[in-house]
Amino acid sequence: MTDKIEKETEKEIGKEAEKETEKKIGKEAEKEIEKKIRKEIVKEMKQEMKKSEIQPESGESSKMIGTPCGAVRGTVSAKGDCIVYKGIRYANAKRFQYPEEVTHWDGIYEADRFGNCSYQPRAFYDEAKVPEKAFYYHEFREGESYTYSEDCLFLNIWAPLEAENAPVLFYIHGGGFKGGCGHEKHFDGAAYCRQGILVVTINYRLGPLGFACMEEWKDEAGHAGNYAMYDQMAALSWVRRNIAAFGGNPDRITLMGQSAGAMSVQQHCLSPLTKGSICGAIMMSGGGVREGFAAAASLKDVEPFWRELDLRVTEACGKGLREAEPSVIFEEFNALSKERPDAAMVCGPIVDGAFLPEPAMEIVRNGGAHEIPYLMGSTSEDIVPPIVHKMAKGWARLQSDLGRCPSYAFFFDRQLPGDDRGAWHSADLWYEFGTLENSWRPFEAWDRELSDCMVRCFANFIRTGDPNGGGLPQWLPVKKGQNRVMRFGDKTAAMGYVSIAKLNHTMRTKPSVGE
Known part of the structure; x- marks a missing residue:
């Protein structure tokens, strides 16, 4: 009985191993096929586009x-x-x-x-x-x-x-x-x-x-x-x-x-x-x-600077960093950067x-x-x-x-x-x-x-x-x-x-x- 169980177990393990191997080979084959298809598509498109090359008026092709x-x-x-x-x-x-x-x-x-x-x-x-x-x-x-x-x-x-x-x-x-x-x-x-x-x-x-x-x-x-x-x-x-x-x-x-x-x-x-x-x-x-x-740095290191900038931008235009105009963001960013010695590290x-x-x-x-x-x-x-x-x-x-x-x-x-x-x-x-x-x-x-x-x-x-x-x-x-x-x-x-x-x-x- 024990021998039979061992044989059945070995058989199952073998089947699983075969499946895993087939799966792995299948994935590798898929990748290789995908690579070949991509190359063929590019090759065909290159040949097609070569027929369409034109000379613009400037003289440069x-x-x-x-x-x-x-x-x-x-x-x-x-x-x-x-x-x-x-x-x-x-x-x-x-x-x-x-x-x-x-x-x-x-x-x-x-x-x-x-x-x-x-x-x-x-x-x-x-x-x-x-x-x-x-x-x-x-x-x-x-x-x-x-x-x-x-x-x-x-x-x-x-x-x-x-x-x-x-x-x-x-x-x-x-x-x-x-x-x-x-x-x-x-x-x-x-x-x-x-x-x-x-x-x-x-x-x-x-x-x-x-x-x-x-x-x-x-x-x-x-x-x-x-x-x-x-x-x-x-x-x-x-x-x-x-x-x-x-x-x-x-x-x-x-x-x-x-x-x-x-x-x-x-x-x-x-x-x-x-x-x-x-x-x-x-x-x-x-x-x-x-x-x-x-x-x-990490998020906790730089977040205080960005929160302060968000506050300043909101005070300046009524909108925070997510919605404000870039001109306002950069104006306040430049001003805050001059005041804060850690500004060089946040960007x-x-x-x-x-x-x-x-x-x-x-x-x-x-x-x-x-x-x-x-x-x-x-x-x-x-x-x-x-x-x-x-x-x-x-x-x-x-x-x-x-x-x-x-x-x-x-x-x-x-x-x-x-x-x-x-x-x-x-x-x-x-x-x-x-x-x-x-x-x-x-x-x-x-x-x-x-x-x-x-x-x-x-x-x-x-x-x-x-x-x-x-x-x-x-x-x-x-x-x-x-x-x-x-x-x-x-x-x-x-x-x-x-x-x-x-x-x-x-x-x-x-x-x-x-x-």
Whole structure:
């Protein structure tokens, strides 16, 4: 009897195991079939759209392609070196609610102009007349025009002319989480397209519209806040679903960001929600995790500030943050920020239990950081140069100590020619995007050589996770016993040491500029 029961039990267990195996195989097969169907649809739509390419009156050709969302038309750049798709809507979002990704549109999406930037402080005043804003305005935005709106979830794509399965650079702009957009004149993807890389830049909600949160605003899942970070995730998700139609490889996406954009990249590299979505990360003048610094706050830490702002906005116009005009919100936000020393910390990612399940250092200790290659760096006159440099180099070193992917660090100290000479915060962007010609500065032959070197190093990293190759200066990963970094400076692009004493002196004696 016992033998019979044992045989029956074994039989049942075997059947269950077979069912589980079949179920697992079935799911994997379904995924594979779905992937193949998506590829076939994109292929058919590409062939159909190729027949519909037209030449506009300006003489620049346009190109129409089919995507899982529908047809989209972009334009060939003035130099004829890439196809540009501007202002593609990737999501919709109501105020203080999480974004809903765009999955379909009717007709042809005309991607011929940049989308709205998020409302931000500079939308409500003439920054040319504000002394503390004049430097960056003159450097990056003078002569440009922008439209601002809450309806701002748009992205831009620069694709090589004959792109097929190209690596993707996904860029997140900086601006202290309170300003900026993805189409300022120093951001242009053409230099990377010439390296066979497809470039994406995005707009996302900023300031109080991207980060204000209160307990009663929690959704059904019990989450509130981090709206800007979820915008970025929605853009990344849209890109993964659609980028193959533009000639990109959805499995070869490298995140890149500067300043607050770098901090954003760092948080995505700690989040379980983006795991498996990216294959590498580049962080300039931001990012890195260090004990006691850059620890994300929680809802209870930031809620008092937002409640006070809500009260002030209500007193000013009779409506709270949910209903008030953006102009009133930002006017009161600016005034309150000047009074409250903690204001700088409230506009930024918080531990919300989902995107960031716990503080950054805890995620690192528990092995939750993404195991991908990192490339990080800073400038010699960053806002707090010693700290920014140490955090960048420290994060790269940590990857080595943990036995993970090789990671690389750089230091930019080229003194930009012209007025306000220096290697201030954001000075490196002209070089990293290969957009020197968009600047008013009297750049020299060396600047063009240096920019070309930096773009090629970054392009190598985006392609392979390693900046080396193609006759470029050897770039060693940071590890125990190897403390040099790549120096991009005056007449030099080579491995070298960085003097912390000199950075401390710079911080004490030279006023920093930052945005």
